[in-house]
Amino acid sequence: MSQSHSPRFRPSRRHFLQIGLAVPAAGMLPRAAGAAAPNSKLRTAHIGVGGMGRADLNAISSHSHVEVAALCDVDAQRLEQAHAQHPNAKVFRDYRELFEKMSGAVDGVVVSTPDHTHAPAAMMALQHDKPVYCQKPLTHAVHEARRLREVALAKNLVTQMGIQVHSSAPYRRAVVMIQEGAIGPVSHVYAWSNKNWGYDGDAPTNVQPAPETLAWDLWLGTAAKRDYVPSAYHPGSWRKLIDFGTGTLGDMGVHIFDTPYAALALTAPNWAMTTCRPPTHVGHPERNVVQYEFPGTKYTTDKMIWTWYDGSFAPPKVSDLDLPSGWDLGSLQLPGQGALFVGQTGVMLLPHVGEPVLLPEKTFAETKRPDIGGGNHYHQWVDACMGEGTTSAGFDYAGPLTESLLLGVVANRFPDTKLMWDAVELRVTNLEAANQLLKKEYRDGFVVRGL
Ligand SMILES: NC(=O)c1ccc[n+]([C@@H]2O[C@H](COP(=O)([O-])OP(=O)(O)OC[C@H]3O[C@@H](n4cnc5c(N)ncnc54)[C@H](O)[C@@H]3O)[C@@H](O)[C@H]2O)c1
Numbered sequence: 001m002s003q004s005h006s007p008r009f010r011p012s013r014r015h016f017l018q019i020g021l022a023v024p025a026a027g028m029l030p031r032a033a034g035a036a037a038p039n040s041k042l043r044t045a046h047i048g049v050g051g052m053g054r055a056d057l058n059a060i061s062s063h064s065h066v067e068v069a070a071l072c073d074v075d076a077q078r079l080e081q082a083h084a085q086h087p088n089a090k091v092f093r094d095y096r097e098l099f100e101k102m103s104g105a106v107d108g109v110v111v112s113t114p115d116h117t118h119a120p121a122a123m124m125a126l127q128h129d130k131p132v133y134c135q136k137p138l139t140h141a142v143h144e145a146r147r148l149r150e151v152a153l154a155k156n157l158v159t160q161m162g163i164q165v166h167s168s169a170p171y172r173r174a175v176v177m178i179q180e181g182a183i184g185p186v187s188h189v190y191a192w193s194n195k196n197w198g199y200d201g202d203a204p205t206n207v208q209p210a211p212e213t214l215a216w217d218l219w220l221g222t223a224a225k226r227d228y229v230p231s232a233y234h235p236g237s238w239r240k241l242i243d244f245g246t247g248t249l250g251d252m253g254v255h256i257f258d259t260p261y262a263a264l265a266l267t268a269p270n271w272a273m274t275t276c277r278p279p280t281h282v283g284h285p286e287r288n289v290v291q292y293e294f295p296g297t298k299y300t301t302d303k304m305i306w307t308w309y310d311g312s313f314a315p316p317k318v319s320d321l322d323l324p325s326g327w328d329l330g331s332l333q334l335p336g337q338g339a340l341f342v343g344q345t346g347v348m349l350l351p352h353v354g355e356p357v358l359l360p361e362k363t364f365a366e367t368k369r370p371d372i373g374g375g376n377h378y379h380q381w382v383d384a385c386m387g388e389g390t391t392s393a394g395f396d397y398a399g400p401l402t403e404s405l406l407l408g409v410v411a412n413r414f415p416d417t418k419l420m421w422d423a424v425e426l427r428v429t430n431l432e433a434a435n436q437l438l439k440k441e442y443r444d445g446f447v448v449r450g451l
Contacts, residue, residue, distance in 0.1 A: 045070035050078030053112030059378040076213040119144035131158035138402040143439035149399030160381040161398035169374035178263035183343025191339040192314035193252035199240035199283025204232035222442040247284025248310035268423030274412040287311030
């Protein structure tokens, strides 16, 4: 454990002013003042250390002020691999036990589990007054995103969602170009991913005993009990299934929607509507077209439409896009993943991940690009925990972004129905059945205070 230990784990008053939030009451301001001592350490706990969790662990522990204090994974093999890299860390299979035993010896928590476990693990960390780095999408259900944001804000804790591209130079450049009016007010954003994180089949049936190395009941966590089926859930395949993941829209859409959401200063949609196959109640659709209408902002026309395509619907055909007539976009080829912003004076194509391209080419031949560098999204969180700077995708930003996206995931259970959205009340105003899907029932033993 760290010897000298005086980091600040809370954002400053200036941070609240900068991001336009109400300044917290005096009692909630940072408890410790002054910069962290140069040799102090942030003691981290990592929940989920395989797959992306491994990348998160490597990226966060590469910060010179991080000391990995605890590792938790329900898969003993993955846990062992991480432990071999960080032999001084304590190991756990159950995050509830981690908090019970290590709360006083941990300063920040990283959550890199499947989506259905984000909210319970992250909320438990917040309830223990820990800053959190949580993978995307922030949560599995709309209500969970609202609650994480509210609790993080009320406790004034440093948070960050794992959308690392948000801090990259091309995405930051795209945001500045849009906000400086490069293509005028934006009326429509088309976005797409040709990945298929859906599943149109029946419930998995090839039941087998779970491997001894996998704590299956802990993997299920808050979700209803069911038998283990190899390759159907763990690792990775859970993202296709409605009880655990959020399909391609939640998985890739959160990265690709992030830039329009930030650049256009979007808030909550007026409505969302999905075109896809009828619901199976098992998997997310293998291909979707999801449309949202957002209220206008200073960077958009009166209303802004966001249209998402995934699976074999992506990329859309250029000829199907509603572009102003007379614009010569040459022989534009859309990449497999990306976004196209339609402004009043031009178009911006933003490949995922790549440099923004302004079109028509002739119009923008002389346009200079802002000279903007990228940042390290992971180290931003560590630095903010240590009292230096702020995070760029804290739960104050990630919460509303995730709520908006997840409304589209709910909409794919009611194809061709416009779900009218009241974000203040957090309810669909025209379809009570949709409201039942905004909040989840947690299994006994996994209920977390605050959710
Ligand atoms: N930001 C990105 O670019 C990016 C890329 C890939 C995945 N992700 C996100 O990372 C998360 C994990 O995705 P993945 O592809 O690595 O999945 P995965 O199934 O490969 O890995 C999840 C890991 O969490 C562990 N785990 C599962 N339940 C747990 C629990 N209750 N407690 C502790 N550990 C548990 C698993 O054993 C496994 O090691 C998802 O939220 C996903 O959306 C983000």
